Amino acid sequence: QVQLVQSGAEVKKPGASVKVSCKASGYTFNSYDINWVRQAPGQGLEWMGWMNPNNDYTNTGPLQKFQGRITMTRDTSISTVYIELSNLRPEDTAVYYCARGNRVYATGHDSLPLDYWGQGTLVTVSS
């Protein structure tokens, strides 16, 4: 069965960086995008970006909301995608989720919703 398992909770100080992992299993890792979505306490869902594990392509949308603070990487040998958020601020305190998205092919993709989600990783930013 498809599973996305994320790393554990983190507590960081403002200005530091955090790296969250998402290990995929139960499907062909390179065949689907992995998206990152976060949820601040008591708030709604905020899409952060996606990575295509097949070719390393990433997309965080056109508005540069995170001002270049996001880095997404992957290690195909262990079917794991990472998101790193730098220069942390207290307002980055949230649960961070990874979720499977588009089916990708050599010449294109099928647009798909986020059908499988990780369990979430709480990142707390506090001095």
Next chain:
Amino acid sequence: EIVLTQSPGTLSLSPGESATLSCRASQTLSNNNNYLAWYQQKPGQAPRLLISGASSRATGIPDRFSGSGSGTDFTLTIRRLEPEDFAVYYCQQYGTSPPWTFGQGTKVEIK
């Protein structure tokens, strides 16, 4: 950026009643492909996919959940609410142009 506006913010209903949730997009979703999804989220849990392509139920989703709509106006209907259906529901557009925005959510609470 496509903005999704959900209404109402909160819906207070009793088990057995029906719920109608609305999601309006600030522009037409791409080529009328209706890349609009609905998710259910319960406290302390990750969201769960209910509906994709505006009207297709995800695997294992009961048929009391149905989605409809096209263009800019979409609806999630839950017939005969069960106790486990009381949760927060989000719509999301995922195929037109990034960012894949979410609505702000509708909470369905027990009256």
